[in-house]
Ligand code: GDP
C-alpha cells in the first residue's frame with residue numbers, strides 16, 4: 001500500500017535536477033507530491049496545509065549539499081520537519097504529584113479506552129511499582145464495568161467494587177476516597193464514550209474532571225480514524241485540556257496521519273501507542289518511525305541516494321515526457337537497461353523499493369539478471385534505427401541477422417520484444433497517471 005507514496009516521492013527526483021540553492025519552483029514541485037502523500041496517509045487537510053507551509057519556508061533558499069540533489073534535499077527537510085512536528089522526544093506519563101494521582105481516560109466509544117486503561121495500569125505496576133486502582137465510570141453500558149473488572153483481574157490490578165445506580169461523578173469521588181484509604185498511588189478513571197463527540201459526553205467528562213482534578217487527561221484515539229482525528233482531538237482538548245494522546249490500533253494498516261493531525265491541532269504529545277488487543281501491546285511513541293510510515297518511505301532515503309548518483313536526470317526527464325505521450329521504443333528500452341545496470345541491476349534497485357518483492361520474484365523467474373541486461377542492450381545495438389523505432393517490422397530474417405550480429409539467440413530477441421511490449425503497456429498506463437521515472441516504473 002505504501003508503494004504508491006514512495007513512487008510519488010521518488011518522482012520528485014525526476015523533476016528536480018539542478019544544483020545550488022533550492023528555488024521556490026523546486027520546492028513547490030516537490031511539495032505538490034508531498035501534499036498528495038500526506039493526504040493519502042490520512043493527514044487532515046488543514047494540517048497538510050500548515051505543514052507544507054512550514055516546509056516551504058524552511059526549504060526555499062536552503063543550500064543543496066554538494067553530494068545530494070535538490071529532490072533529496074526536500075525529502076530530507078520534509079522528513080525532519082515531520083519528526084519535529086510529531087515531537088522529537090518520547091514523553092512519559094507524569095505521576096509527579098501528591099498521591100493518589102488521577103489519570104482520566106477519555107475518547108470516543110470503541111477507541112480502546114478500557115483496554116488501554118488496563119494496559120497502562122499494568123505498565124505502571126510493572127515499571128514504576130505503583131499501586132494502581134481502576135474505576136469504570138461508564139454507566140451507559142452495563143457490561144463496561146464488568147469488562148474493566150475482568151481486565152483488572154487479568155493484569156493483577158485492583159478495580160473499584162461496582163455499585164449500581166451511581167453517576168459517573170459519584171463513582172469518581174468514591175474511587176478517590178477508596179484510593180486514599182487504601183494507600184493507592186494512582187487512580188485510573190475509565191470513562192464512557194460516544195460514537196461521535198456530543199454535548200452530553202463532554203458535559204459528563206467535564207464534571208468528572210472538575211470533581212477529580214486529574215493530573216493526566218489522556219485522549220485515546222483510534223489511529224484508523226484518519227481525517228476525523230482532528231475534530232475529535234480539537235473537541236476534547238478545547239473542552240478538557242488533554243495532557244497527552246494515546247493512539248490505538250497502530251498494529252493495523254493505519255498510515256499514521258492521525259498522529260500528525262492530532263499533534264498539530266492540540267500541540268499535545270502522543271505519549272503511547274497501542275499495537276494490538278493483547279494487554280502488553282502498548283509501546284512508546286517513536287516519531288521517526290511514524291514519520292516514515294506517513295511518508296510511506298520504506299527505504300526511500302537510501303534509494304534516493306543511490307539512484308540519484310547514477311541516473312541521468314535529463315534522460316529520466318525525457319523518458320517521463322515520452323511516457324506521457326505514450327511513446328516508448330526500443331531505443332528507450334536500451335537507455336532504461338543501461339540505467340538499470342548502472343544502479344546495480346534490477347535486483348539492486350528493486351531491493352530498495354518497498355513492497356516490490358513480487359515484481360522481484362517475477363523478474364527472477366523470468367531469469368533477468370545483469371548479464372541478461374547487457375545482452376539485451378547489445379541486441380538493440382545491432383538493430384537499425386528504423387527497427388528500434390518500429391519493432392513491429394522485426395520478422396524472422398531480421399531477428400536472425402540481429403542475433404548473429406550481437407551474439408545472442410533469436411529466442412532472446414523474442415523475449416526482449418515481449419518485455420518491450422509489456423513495458424510499453426505499463427508506460428502507457430503510467431503516462432496516463434502523469435508519473436514517470438524509473439522508480440515509478442519498477443514500483444508498478
Ligand atoms: P472503549 O469503548 O474505548 O473502551 O474501547 P475498548 O477498550 O473496549 O476497545 C474496543 C476494541 O478495540 C476491543 O476489541 C479491543 O480489544 C480493541 N483494541 C483496543 N486497542 C487496540 C489496539 O491497539 N489494537 C487493536 N488491534 N485492537 C485494539
Ligand code: MG
Pocket residue numbers: 113114115138144190191
Ligand atoms: Mg470502554
